[in-house]
Amino acid sequence: MSVDWELARRIAVKVAGEEPLSQSYLGNSLHSDFARFTPQAEELVSVETGLYSKDGKARAKVIDRAGWIDANIKSFQRLLRPILVSENDEGRTESQLTKKIAATELGLVLGWMSRRVLGQYDLLLAEDEDRDDQDYVYYVGPNIISVEKKFAFPPQQFRLWLALHELTHRSQFTGVPWLRPHFLNLVNGMLDEVEPDPDRFKDGIKYLYDERRSGRDPIGEGGLAALFASDKQRALLESVGGMMSLVEGHGDVTMTRAAIGYVEHAPRFARVLQERRNGAKGFARMMQKLMGIEAKLAQYQAGEEFIAAIESQRGNRAVDIIWSDVSHLPSLKEIRDPEAWMQRVPAI
DSSP: OOOOHHHHHHHHHHHHOOOGGGGSGGGHHHHHHHHHHHHHHHHHHHHHHOOOOSSOSOOEEEEOHHHHHHHHHHHHHHHHHHHHHHHHHTTOOOOHHHHHHHHHHHHHHHHHHHTTOOEEEOTTOOTTSOHHHHOOEEEEHHHHHHHHHHHTOOHHHHHHHHHHHHHHHHHHHHHSTTHHHHHHHHHHHHHHTOOOOHHHHHHHHHHHHHHHHTTOOHHHHHHHHHHTOOHHHHHHHHHHHHHHHHHHHHHHHHHHHHTTTTOTTHHHHHHHHHHHHHTOOHHHHHHHHHTTHHHHHHHHHHHHHHHHHHHHHHOTTGGGGGGGOGGGOOOHHHHHOHHHHHHHSOOO
């Protein structure tokens, strides 16, 4: 599976467009604000969770949409490097048309996503990479300014609130020694199963038909990736889904609690952005469904409900026992059935 990366970038940047406000005086404060709020958020999150990064202090990097696209293309290149090397070693060749199709698909997705993402911590950093060069918390300046203006958000509070969310994820993946390697192993396991199999398409269509007859919507439940996945890939997707449900649910709970006393408008920020996601229509709604974003949002809500359920039985920070051992991670089924997880994993 090869990709014309330069073509993918050109398409993505064109789809991304520009936000004129980011070139005005409104964009000047982003760098200084996030340089100040990132370490503050890191400390608030550590106090709330007890998780401290093993990779040193967090660093903020304000980027535009093209910068976000570049960062994510680098992540994809790192992720796909073993596959591409393997294909080269085996002497496989692909047509220019195939490469251009893959580049077009990737470019369209990255361009569309770049218009919506507000912040990101790169989970796909490899264990052997130079963290001094790669380990940043990204904030997509044009999108942040656009949201602030559209919804009349107080910039200082909104930016600290965003930092709390991203620093929670960094504290998870750099404060829990096994979490990032486990995530990468799951992702690499799915990539190992990637094969250009024409029968997979026919199997996917049959699976869609059978599921629809049973009253289920497999695209809505997992996007195209789940529809055309093999049985082994679906199992791995379930494992990733359970882990990310927990991570995102824990992120939302932590952000809400760490914001108390610091971000007065946090409840409004959460409500408005939730309505923004749920209110997508037309092309945006179709993209969310095909990419599995709607399914992920439902899983993330389930993760928050899972934490609420186990805390109701075991008290605040009942989730802490999970960070002590990878075997304590809930499956996606256990996320939806917290009692089953509590029967399997003892309290601290």
